[in-house]
Amino acid sequence: MTALLEIDRLLDDLEAGLRKKLEERGVTSPALIGIRTGGVWLADVMSKRLGLQEPWGELDISFYRDDFSRIGLNPKVKPSSLPFSTEDRDIILIDDVIMSGRTIRAAMNEIFDYGRPASIILATLVDLGARELPVQPDVTGRVLALQSHQRVKLRGPDPLHIELQETGH
Amino acid sequence: MTATDPSQTSLQLTADGQLRHFLTLDGLNRALLTEILDTADSFIEVGERSIKKVPLLRGRTVVNLFFESSTRTRSTFELAAKRLSADVLNLDINTSATSKGESLSDTLLNLEAMASDMFVVRHSQSGAPHFIAESVTPGVAIINAGDGRHAHPTQAMLDMLTIRQHKGGFEGLKVAIVGDVLHSRVARSQIRALNELGAAEVRVIAPATLLPRDVESLGCTVEYDMTRGMKDLDVVIMLRLQKERMEGALLPSEREFYRLYGLNQEKLALAHPECIVMHPGPINRGVEIESAVADGPQSVILNQVTNGIAISMAVMSMAMGGQMAERSRKLAGRARG
Numbered sequence: 001m002t003a004l005l006e007i008d009r010l011l012d013d014l015e016a017g018l019r020k021k022l023e024e025r026g027v028t029s030p031a032l033i034g035i036r037t038g039g040v041w042l043a044d045v046m047s048k049r050l051g052l053q054e055p056w057g058e059l060d061i062s063f064y065r066d067d068f069s070r071i072g073l074n075p076k077v078k079p080s081s082l083p084f085s086t087e088d089r090d091i092i093l094i095d096d097v098i099m100s101g102r103t104i105r106a107a108m109n110e111i112f113d114y115g116r117p118a119s120i121i122l123a124t125l126v127d128l129g130a131r132e133l134p135v136q137p138d139v140t141g142r143v144l145a146l147q148s149h150q151r152v153k154l155r156g157p158d159p160l161h162i163e164l165q166e167t168g169h
Numbered sequence: 170m171t172a173t174d175p176s177q178t179s180l181q182l183t184a185d186g187q188l189r190h191f192l193t194l195d196g197l198n199r200a201l202l203t204e205i206l207d208t209a210d211s212f213i214e215v216g217e218r219s220i221k222k223v224p225l226l227r228g229r230t231v232v233n234l235f236f237e238s239s240t241r242t243r244s245t246f247e248l249a250a251k252r253l254s255a256d257v258l259n260l261d262i263n264t265s266a267t268s269k270g271e272s273l274s275d276t277l278l279n280l281e282a283m284a285s286d287m288f289v290v291r292h293s294q295s296g297a298p299h300f301i302a303e304s305v306t307p308g309v310a311i312i313n314a315g316d317g318r319h320a321h322p323t324q325a326m327l328d329m330l331t332i333r334q335h336k337g338g339f340e341g342l343k344v345a346i347v348g349d350v351l352h353s354r355v356a357r358s359q360i361r362a363l364n365e366l367g368a369a370e371v372r373v374i375a376p377a378t379l380l381p382r383d384v385e386s387l388g389c390t391v392e393y394d395m396t397r398g399m400k401d402l403d404v405v406i407m408l409r410l411q412k413e414r415m416e417g418a419l420l421p422s423e424r425e426f427y428r429l430y431g432l433n434q435e436k437l438a439l440a441h442p443e444c445i446v447m448h449p450g451p452i453n454r455g456v457e458i459e460s461a462v463a464d465g466p467q468s469v470i471l472n473q474v475t476n477g478i479a480i481s482m483a484v485m486s487m488a489m490g491g492q493m494a495e496r497s498r499k500l501a502g503r504a505r506g
Contacts, residue, residue: 072187073490078207080211
């Protein structure tokens with residue numbers, strides 16, 4: 001398992017997958033958006049690897065979460081920051097881990113409030129399955145099936161590494 | 170029902186320390202005040218988007234319950250609620266049912282029957298929002314939009330947000346509040362917030378007749394001479410002369426007041442060169458403040474207005490979130506038990 005979670009290999013696979021997907025779609029100048037916090041670190045890395053000139057954007061999806069009515073507002077919300085208009089742009093949306101799909105649903109709703117994008121490619125470093133919404137990544141570094149007591153966590157930003165945690169129950 | 174009543178803290182906060190009403194700054198610690206400011210910062214960004222709306226209060230009904238008219242405050246809360254996607258009802262009670270003899274409790278029962286989720290209350294009586302918060306159905310959030318001489322917590326917080334934006338923080342700041350402190354609901358909330366957030370000195374500058382007794386006990390120093398009081402200031406907050414509240418002869422004349430306590434360019438020059446000038450509005454030009462200062466480079470008065478929307482959005486979404494989180498915890502507890 002540890003070997004599977006070697007960060008450089010995951011990033012290599014994510015980059016290769018993204019290049020392939022961009023070519024398939026004929027996208028030449030994508031705008032990159034990371035979801036805070038892990039997705040923002042990945043946006044920084046992928047922006048450099050893909051040689052994108054434009055600064056990437058970061059989303060804090062706290063105002064769009066569907067569990068607001070259960071747990072209230074995230075006390076650590078920070079402003080989202082998109083240094084470009086999403087109107088008619090081809091977007092790469094990137095996050096560290098996808099599970100239920102709820103974060104991505106919230107992120108897409110937020111992106112649309114900045115303008116109607118031409119397309120969105122969803123890239124996640126790790127796909128843990130356990131989906132609750134019909135949201136699938138276009139590109140993923142690795143699909144993992146975890147035991148119920150296991151969690152993965154991206155740590156960063158420098159150095160970026162990924163941890164497999166045993167929760168003990 | 171004094172401002173330091175500990176029951177007010179438990180009335181405002183859930184067992185988990187989340188806001189569920191916003192009545193006063195008393196009992197709210199630095200961490201929570203900072204959380205309000207940080208949340209408001211995120212809402213400022215929302216106000217710069219193509220679509221200036223977030224879905225947090227979608228499907229909720231907010232009632233602006235104004236027993237005392239205030240166009241600016243009401244518009245601010247109305248816009249804030251709409252940007253949170255709530256449905257908004259504006260009720261000007263002066264011209265409504267209470268003039269037909271309906272009691273406050275009956276008015277509230279009727280509004281609750283319309284499935285309201287939040288009341289934003291403005292009232293000339295100190296403590297009215299507190300009274301409503303105590304008697305309202307559980308799950309309904311109350312926001313104080315100014316009560317009597319007691320408090321105006323959202324105005325104070327939007328002032329804090331404005332100061333933080335321009336000064337980066339509160340550490341070491343010297344702040345003066347100038348003018349009619351006696352009749353001001355804002356001044357009390359401002360002094361409380363500045364002290365809690367760590368300002369170095371809060372100074373009130375006013376004639377003795379416009380200061381409450383024991384004003385120092387609020388946590389400020391007193392200066393009767395504005396020329397001395399302006400020295401080294403980083404922030405000067407002018408208060409509006411509450412002409413409609415002025416009972417008896419507390420002032421010799423408006424002209425005399427302006428000469429002694431009005432802010433003009435000469436007096437502003439005595440402060441720190443980067444001192445910012447604030448005013449809660451509406452401005453009485455030539456009574457508290459000279460036009461050249463109000464419209465000048467050190468004035469941040471219009472920033473205050475923009476920040477008011479963000480602060481209102483922050484406290485409304487935090488209080489509504491606290492109410493809903495509390496309700497779902499209770500439901501979960503009941504399901505388990």
